[in-house]
Amino acid sequence: MERAAELTDFDAVVAEYWPRIYRFALGSLRDKGAAESLAQDCLLKAWKARDRFRGEASVSTWLMQIAVNLIRDRIRNRRLQFWKRTTEASVDDLIVADGKSSPEKAASARQQLAAVWNATASLPERQRTVFLLRFVEDMDLLEIAAATGLSEGTVKVHLFRALQAVRAKVKGAGQ
Amino acid sequence: MSEHLNDRQFSEWMAGERPEELVAHVGVCVACRGEVARFDALLGSFREGVRSMSAEAPVIRVPTARWVPRLVLAGALAALLAAITLYPPRPAPVVVAAVEVSDLVLFEQVNAQLARRVPGAMEPLAALTWPEGKSE
Known part of the structure; x- marks a missing residue:
């Protein structure tokens, strides 16, 4: 299988997918240290299971599937590990200055971006996962369904709800 | 619509x-x-x-x-x-010199006891009965 052959050069797989897995983990966990650790665990799991990869999905979808499961476990465990130190990613890390907008417009854009960031943080886990996979990772609904193990219809429902919640927060922030 | x-x-x-x-x-x-x-x-x-x-x-x-x-x-x-x-940690070493000293003292006391002709309480009486330098 062509897809399985992609795993023979695992160094190349790591180089290509490490930033993506880290980014998805960071968006989900909001903790740089935890995101780094999770991306490592994800690639280590993939390395150990590479012989069992049959290529039914793309390598990218397969890795995201592992990451989604690890994030789910991590979120569950985190409730029991409240004493652990975190290196929290804040909305200040998110802001992209374009240098063209007026200060007022920049402030308004910043406020709205912060609203989206905070809204995604308060979404239920599945809605947040689907939202990030769709709007940060640019995955289509079928890919998201494969990565999350949900049906396409369920993915749609989670996505609609997430969008409604995010939009409501943005409106509340003064859009 | x-x-x-x-x-x-x-x-x-x-x-x-x-x-x-x-x-x-x-x-x-x-x-x-x-x-x-x-x-x-x-x-x-x-x-x-x-x-x-x-x-x-x-x-x-x-x-x-x-x-x-x-x-x-x-x-x-x-x-x-x-x-x-x-x-497990060893007990503190015994001070040998002190034991040796106390043993010597004890031996001397035993020797002194054995060297008596009569029990200590009877010594004044023995001195009256047996003149100095004479054995019984």
Whole structure:
């Protein structure tokens, strides 16, 4: 299988997918240290299971599937590990200055971006996962369904709800 | 369709579900088109923001590396516990010189007791009965 052959050069797989897995983990966990650790665990799991990869999905979808499961476990465990130190990613890390907008417009854009960031943080886990996979990772609904193990219809429902919640927060922030 | 997009239709549109009816409405309704474009741009900024936030993704490390110090520490603790179990601390050494001194004193006392001809309480009587320098 062509897809399985992609795993023979695992160094190349790591180089290509490490930033993506880290980014998805960071968006989900909001903790740089935890995101780094999770991306490592994800690639280590993939390395150990590479012989069992049959290529039914793309390598990218397969890795995201592992990451989604690890994030789910991590979120569950985190409730029991409240004493652990975190290196929290804040909305200040998110802001992209374009240098063209007026200060007022920049402030308004910043406020709205912060609203989206905070809204995604308060979404239920599945809605947040689907939202990030769709709007940060640019995955289509079928890919998201494969990565999350949900049906396409369920993915749609989670996505609609997430969008409604995010939009409501943005409106509340003064859009 | 004459009214503006409701929340569900708006979400459908943003999720990529675009039935002809919605496409037709957004094509002619300036308000809905503007709303859709603004939110789309906002999600685009969010995507860029998250991507730039993670652009400085840390370099991958060997996954076991961070466990090494903990393993070393755990090994050292285990070795310490084993050593304590196998070789319990010895009692404090006895001061030999003091024992030797006390033994000498005891021997002298015993010798003195044996050297008496009569029990100590009877010695004054023995002195009256047996003149000095004479044995019984």
